[in-house]
Amino acid sequence: MSVQPLIEVKQLKRYFGSSARPVRAVDDVSFTIQPGETLGLVGESGSGKSTIGRTLLRLIDASSGQVLYRGEDLGTTTSKRMRQLRSKLQIIFQDPYASLNPKMRVRDILGEALATHGLAQGPGQSMARIAELLDLVGLRPEHASRYPHEFSGGQRQRIGVARALAVEPEFIVADEPLSALDVSIQAQVVNLLCDLRERLKLTMLFISHDLDVVEYLCDRVVVLYLGRVMEVASTQALFERPLHPYTQALLAASPKPDPEIKTERIVLKGDIPSPIDPPSGCVFRTRCPQAVAACADTRPELEEIRPGRWVACSRRELMMDTQA
Amino acid sequence: MPDAMTTPRLQVRHLSTTFHTDEGAVHSVAEVSFDILPGRTTALVGESGSGKSVTSLTLMRLLPRTARTTVAGSALFVDRSGQTVDLLSLPERQMRAVRGNQIAMIFQEPMTSLNPVFTIGEQIAESVRLHKGASHAEALARARQMLDLVEIPAAGQRLHEYPHQLSGGMRQRVMIALAMACDPTLLIADEPTTALDVTIQAQILELMRKLQREMGTSILFITHNLGVVAHHADEVAVMYAGRIVEAAPVRELFAAPRHPYTQGLLACLPGKQPPHRGTGPRRLYAIRGQVSSPLAPPPGCAFAPRCDRTIPRCDLAMPELLADGAGRQTRCVLTEATQEAA
Numbered sequence: 001m002s003v004q005p006l007i008e009v010k011q012l013k014r015y016f017g018s019s020a021r022p023v024r025a026v027d028d029v030s031f032t033i034q035p036g037e038t039l040g041l042v043g044e045s046g047s048g049k050s051t052i053g054r055t056l057l058r059l060i061d062a063s064s065g066q067v068l069y070r071g072e073d074l075g076t077t078t079s080k081r082m083r084q085l086r087s088k089l090q091i092i093f094q095d096p097y098a099s100l101n102p103k104m105r106v107r108d109i110l111g112e113a114l115a116t117h118g119l120a121q122g123p124g125q126s127m128a129r130i131a132e133l134l135d136l137v138g139l140r141p142e143h144a145s146r147y148p149h150e151f152s153g154g155q156r157q158r159i160g161v162a163r164a165l166a167v168e169p170e171f172i173v174a175d176e177p178l179s180a181l182d183v184s185i186q187a188q189v190v191n192l193l194c195d196l197r198e199r200l201k202l203t204m205l206f207i208s209h210d211l212d213v214v215e216y217l218c219d220r221v222v223v224l225y226l227g228r229v230m231e232v233a234s235t236q237a238l239f240e241r242p243l244h245p246y247t248q249a250l251l252a253a254s255p256k257p258d259p260e261i262k263t264e265r266i267v268l269k270g271d272i273p274s275p276i277d278p279p280s281g282c283v284f285r286t287r288c289p290q291a292v293a294a295c296a297d298t299r300p301e302l303e304e305i306r307p308g309r310w311v312a313c314s315r316r317e318l319m320m321d322t323q324a
Numbered sequence: 325m326p327d328a329m330t331t332p333r334l335q336v337r338h339l340s341t342t343f344h345t346d347e348g349a350v351h352s353v354a355e356v357s358f359d360i361l362p363g364r365t366t367a368l369v370g371e372s373g374s375g376k377s378v379t380s381l382t383l384m385r386l387l388p389r390t391a392r393t394t395v396a397g398s399a400l401f402v403d404r405s406g407q408t409v410d411l412l413s414l415p416e417r418q419m420r421a422v423r424g425n426q427i428a429m430i431f432q433e434p435m436t437s438l439n440p441v442f443t444i445g446e447q448i449a450e451s452v453r454l455h456k457g458a459s460h461a462e463a464l465a466r467a468r469q470m471l472d473l474v475e476i477p478a479a480g481q482r483l484h485e486y487p488h489q490l491s492g493g494m495r496q497r498v499m500i501a502l503a504m505a506c507d508p509t510l511l512i513a514d515e516p517t518t519a520l521d522v523t524i525q526a527q528i529l530e531l532m533r534k535l536q537r538e539m540g541t542s543i544l545f546i547t548h549n550l551g552v553v554a555h556h557a558d559e560v561a562v563m564y565a566g567r568i569v570e571a572a573p574v575r576e577l578f579a580a581p582r583h584p585y586t587q588g589l590l591a592c593l594p595g596k597q598p599p600h601r602g603t604g605p606r607r608l609y610a611i612r613g614q615v616s617s618p619l620a621p622p623p624g625c626a627f628a629p630r631c632d633r634t635i636p637r638c639d640l641a642m643p644e645l646l647a648d649g650a651g652r653q654t655r656c657v658l659t660e661a662t663q664e665a666a
Binding site for chain 2: 183212265
């Protein structure tokens, strides 16, 4: 337990828009990622998943709070240092159609990363490394001279993965890397991510709204709602016994691909509130089946109710009943 | 009326849609046959490019007029008066009386399928005026009633709002209100929840179920989401490269898929995996490769290049979709063999 976390997020906030009525995209989020761990970040649209992913790599700046990489504060580091660190911290984007430059050949897309970080001396070494990268993600060396439009969605996502890996990163943010892909292709990319994680000892933040993939791929899970953390738990504990009413509803709403599994239906009322004007107290209370009057008064803090298990809910008695 | 329940409301037979492109003919839908019973849901499942959406657009006769297409086959629809009409050969004038009235459609993206410059009340009222000959006031009252039915809060106020003022889930409710306003007997839902979050998806599916129960609507549900299919369909037809490769009642399909493609599709779902107990890297079953180009299909079975169980016969000819006599159909030479043996 004394291992230093690879990534530490402390009271991270990111507000957009006017300071009078800001959009509270990320509102006081804290978590850590241990070396070698895959942390899942789940939540619905507008929960702040992608904003957190981007803030972690300082693709956007935090409004307040800290992101530490091996103890180093990324928010206050110089841009020169940040540039060096980018070879350690990489991202795979959601849309393999929008995230590759259509005017660049694959060898240039990958070569640019190598050149920027001085990872290859001369064209010969660069081409050898590009071939190696393509092989790593299951593409062929001759693909290097093609343009992105010549590939299918799954292949493009492989190129996106190769680009992230080109600089030999330690940490990868995978921002919904599967959601643009068909199921049969998803499985190929999931396997690729599993293999690479093992071979290259990668640490990952896996952002997804697909709970089945998160259960399969992640060690621990952070559940977000409206920019706030609702629950943090090991994957097994979370899926076996979700404690927060939102996590329970989220799991119940995700239909299992088996007609014989009848999950209890918890249909939440209403829509996700606007992050410009979040509810007072607990942000989930307007849709929560367990809400009581007191939930509107105080905002529940994230508390560790047992080792490794964090829940932000005032109705602690509900969680105590189910203590195993 | 015992046979009113067993006569299919829609009977699609040998439906084929071919697009003539500059690069050659693309057979987007080929030899597709299925039934939808009154008050039941038939799901068309498949990945991108499998022909699901082209099937629905062909049935509704909504293929773009600029496309050079050839449509063959028949789609026999039992209308409200009990007459059977072929949707594919009906004169356009009569088709317009059916479309949006007896057969309605919900699309994937509610933002692009609602008109941004009209209030939602006007849009719902328009179809009621057109098809039911209602006055403006009557139609608006009906629109209000529909918004209540799809559980839109403050319906009276929402009636006068524009689509951009609503959330994605609300817009999809409006789409459903619009589709159901004329009491259609058949609803075609093309990926109705794909653009929505899971908790909102659960609400919309619940709503569709409720309306189906109350009104006895038949539903053609087009989706790629096998989780949704498992819980919301009665019959399932799995499509691959424009053809149905397997059709079966939902429980039987999930319990024992017969076509190697269906088997692969179910096996590669992370939600179907047993819990991981070991320490080594995990592997999901993955269907290798990708769908062949529709311009250069393989000589025999379209799935053969990706199939783990292929035999030389697979490349000789496209296998027939054969019925087993117990409500299941499979298009695969391997099951042909077992059926012959049985």
